[in-house]
Amino acid sequence: MKTFRNCLMTAVSAGLLGLGLAAPADAGAIRLGMTTWVGYGPLFLARDLGYFKEAGVDVDLKVIEESALYMAAVAGGDLDGAASTVDELMKYRSDDLCFKYVVALDDSHGGDGVVTQADVKSLKDLKGQPVALNEGSVSEFWFNVLLKKEGMTEDDVSITNMTAD
Template sequence: MHCGKTTGRRAMRKLLTGTALVLAASGVQAGEIKLGMTTWVGYGEIFLAKELGYFEEGGLTVDPQIIEEASLTMAGVASGELQGTAATIDEIMKYRSDEMCFKAVYALDDSHGGDGILAPADVGSIADLKGKEVGMNEGSVSQFWFNILLKEAGMTEKDVQIVNMTADDAAAAFMAGQIPVAVTWEPHLTLAKEQKVGKVLVSSDQTPGLIVDVIALRCDTIQNQPEDVKALVAGLVKAHEYLLANQEKAYEIMAKGVGGWLSDPKDFAASAAGVQFYGAERNAAFFAGGAEGEAGKLVALGGEIWGGLGKLHMDVKYEDLVDTSFLAQ
């Protein structure tokens, strides 16, 4: 999924060692952008634009690479092997530093039901989770989202017992009765419903605009390859328009491109129902208002949550993380 797996602070510090020198000699090649990403339905339009030749129309070759480990993707961005990543806003905030510069140039989607919390049938609210074990991937968007829900309920992680595991493992443990609560994502939410195991206590369709995926590119790529970035954004916008007009065919192409557990167009379509794909209009609205707008408030929230958990390398401001100049072209 979009979240991927995460590593600890020690691994992160190792990842960032010497990044400044690497960035200075990244060997970026004009006319090509390589992007790392996990297997997630929201990234389908990247593959759609590539397959339909929309990037090539702007003289750009885009190479999307599926890398299920988020830290490995960011290591590739740091080394210059990748020019960017598709990931959630809160995810990239944890890697941003003075030495490792990258910015979001386009918003792809947000989760509208694709993420959720599995809990016993008799649990009625987040407040009822107090004292319970919660299986969750620490450092991922699951932790970010769960902390927002805890905050709204007047709680913190100290009110529950966090058990660190991947979202897939958390779902499996929940289904097997080994853990009472799991923060996970599709297809596990649907499987739990079908097998009538517990219930989905909260899903992301109740919290729109909190789990937002973006394309983030290295700052030197943005500076040295502006025409390529322009072609990237234009291709994604055109792919979204194609999706709106040709959904069934688009899903076939996107499923083949994304692959993995989403390789069947029917599975892709079912998962796509849990996201909102962004186009030019939604990007304009999302980034409107800068630091005071929707995107800016999400960055501020990310700073509050991740900063409070000691996961940030710098005080990340909106202007440190976002470049909207290519959306206006």
């Protein structure tokens, strides 16, 4: 538990430093938005276990299921930052809004998967079938890579947009 705590606090401290919010005794408050995703779990653990308070930071975590909404809240000053994937950050970055990525919380190496009915034995079995995924997300990108390997495209399936929650 001590190793987890040290790693988490190092990552969070680096992120807060990047936001200009880390200070010794009382760093103040930070409001972070994010979608529902298990990779953001350590932020909730750090909050609930008192690690942020111990470091002098009051962290308010807001779950907002649409990335466009939490990025707009950051741009408008309603949030101080967001826990987000790099692809989301790049999607909303512009000349007017220069979002900065300050800390990586997670690396995924083989943690993704496709869940199907038992009768689906390959991606080709999905031809003409409805497929639910979060449009515009890493999930859609990854699914397209899989489809391409099978000589397919999204036109071969029926995409249904589904948010992370």
